[in-house]
Amino acid sequence: MADFDFDAVVVGAGAVGLACGYALSRRGLSVAVLEAGPLIGEGVSARNSEVIHGGLYYPTGSLKAKLCVQGRRALYAFCDAHKVAYDRCGKLVVATDEAGVERLEAIYAQARTNDVEGVARLTRAEAQAMEPELFCLAALHSPQSGVFDSHGYMLALQGEIEAAGGAVVLSTPFEGAGPLEAGGFSVRAGGAEPVGLTCRLLVTAPGLSAQAVAATIEGFPKASIPAAHFGKGVYFRLSGRAPFSRLIYPPPIPGALGTHYRRDLGGQAVFGPDLQYVDAPDYSVDPARAAEFYRYIRKFWPDLPDGALQPDYAGVRPKLHGPGEPQPDFRIDGPQAHGLDGLVALFGIESPGLTSSLAIGEEVAGRLGV
Ligand SMILES: Cc1cc2nc3c(=O)[nH]c(=O)nc-3n(C[C@H](O)[C@H](O)[C@H](O)COP(=O)(O)OP(=O)(O)OC[C@H]3O[C@@H](n4cnc5c(N)ncnc54)[C@H](O)[C@@H]3O)c2cc1C
Incomplete structure (x- = not known):
């Protein structure tokens, strides 16, 4: 028997996981964001250029092209609404x-x-x-390019998730999940007080650990986990x-x-x-x-x-690519990619992931059908 039940569990409280949690909370879902570390936003989201990208370079039809432009527009509006500092310096x-x-x-x-x-x-x-x-x-x-306070942004996202009744749970690593017969997932979370959770929807946004996390999900085909x-x-x-x-x-x-x-x-x-x-x-x-x-x-x-x-x-x-190989797109893998209903797994969320984060959240919610 699980200790807690949520509509959605998100793995990772970086900019992208928090933006996914925000998008799901805004749809009225109960959300838990599990973060292995003691603080939010201490992974890739803490060590970047904090540039809001215009979206100039990305190939036509790619997720990066679409989500960078949409995410940038949404990010400036979010920063205005939440008093997050930015400089649209160009x-x-x-x-x-x-x-x-x-x-x-x-x-x-x-x-x-x-x-x-x-x-x-x-x-x-x-x-x-x-x-x-x-x-x-x-x-x-x-x-339209600029720089912003990415940590202030992540704190504002956390505030929105919590204000909607969701939880951002620190020092609580996701240790694995398995599909439930009736649909949804059982999730194992570790830390000082390990807990079991159940959820209908599961999103993995663990940055540099994306491949390792996907490998702990029962039924996730190993062949669809890209090389890191x-x-x-x-x-x-x-x-x-x-x-x-x-x-x-x-x-x-x-x-x-x-x-x-x-x-x-x-x-x-x-x-x-x-x-x-x-x-x-x-x-x-x-x-x-x-x-x-x-x-x-x-x-x-x-x-x-x-x-x-x-x-x-x-x-x-x-x-997702080695030296000399072409740079691939973001991977936002839904059931079509891995066969598990209710799961979206993110891979390769490098630049412009910060700029795109709000749009990635919307895209993930769309792929989950909520
Ligand atoms: C050098 C550099 C410069 C960049 N510059 C820019 C830029 O200027 N503009 C831009 O738009 N993008 C930029 N990016 C890209 C951007 O920083 C990333 O796309 C974005 O921060 C990724 O966020 P994330 O939430 O996916 O990952 P992260 O911020 O790494 O968050 C993942 C979280 O998951 C947690 N986690 C991992 N495993 C588990 C587990 N098992 N259980 C629970 N939690 C777990 C980690 O502790 C971490 O907090 C840059 C990236 C780099 C490296």
């Missing part, structure tokens, strides 16, 4: 060589297809009038005045959006993340990586002084 995608200029054209065309508002091509002079310290041959301006890859990225902070007010992004690198510039909400300039595949999550920052950062940043900011970059933090992307 972004310049900059070309610093002729090959880059050609790539800007392709990004511009994709942004228009993706229905991203207000993206404009800029000449070198127009871009430099906006950001006088910038070097580029040409640029795109994305006025970990894409580490490090950041360096600038000591000194922030040189630009907008986000500055060179065109994407293979497998990621690549090292970019942002001025965070505290006014500090941060550069990163690069991409390095690792066997297991590891958050160290090797100061020796600074050399490559200086070389890369000086392409668009030639005046970067020697000695100005300080090692900052690292994040790890839950990737």
Whole structure:
């Protein structure tokens, strides 16, 4: 006999799990979000760029293209309604060589297809009038891109779930589930006081543990669990005045959006993340990586002084592709993918997962038919 029964159980209290819990709570369902750690939002959601992406790059017809644009619109509205801080500072995608200029054209065309508002091509002079310290041959301006307080956002989501009568249960790892004969699932949760739960709907959003969690669900076909890859990225902070007010992004690198510039909400300039595949999550920052950062940043900011970059933090992307392989879409796997009614399993929710989170929540609710 289970200790507790909920309409829906969500595994993981990062931005995406909380947004799923929010979407389900808003539909009047009783929701429990189980979080293994002692705090919400301490996984991938705590170690990223906090950029609200416009949605320029993602391939036509992909979940990323759809959910980034929808999620970004919903996120600004949510931040306004919940007094979560953001700066819709805009972004310049900059070309610093002729090959880059050609790539800007392709990004511009994709942004228009993706229905991203207000993206404009800029000449070198127009871009430099906006950001006088910038070097580029040409640029795109994305006025809808910004930065925000992702932790304030997650706290607001938790508040909404709890206000609707749901529970965000900390230090309570999901240890497995099995389908019930009458429909729904029995769930085993561990921690200091292990409990059993039952639920009609189950959503797994455990970030870097997505594959491990899916493997603990009875009846989940092993063949439909994608391989896990970990894409580490490090950041360096600038000591000194922030040189630009907008986000500055060179065109994407293979497998990621690549090292970019942002001025965070505290006014500090941060550069990163690069991409390095690792066997297991590891958050160290090797100061020796600074050399490559200086070389890369000086392409668009030639005046970067020697000695100005300080090692900052690292994040790890839950990737579904290895080095050199094409970057796949988000995986939002419903019964069609794994055969278990009432279950949605998320895999590979890397960038732009934070921006897309509210739209992912809506998509998950839709796939569960609620
Ligand atoms: C370097 C980097 C930069 C990025 N920059 C951006 C950006 O600027 N903009 C953007 O939109 N996106 C960005 N992203 C992507 C974004 O951060 C992620 O897509 C998003 O945070 C993923 O959220 P999540 O809730 O899926 O995962 P997480 O935040 O990792 O949450 C998963 C949670 O599940 C918990 N968990 C794991 N196993 C269990 C279990 N068995 N039981 C219970 N709980 C469990 C974990 O403790 C964790 O709290 C970036 C990612 C990285 C790595």
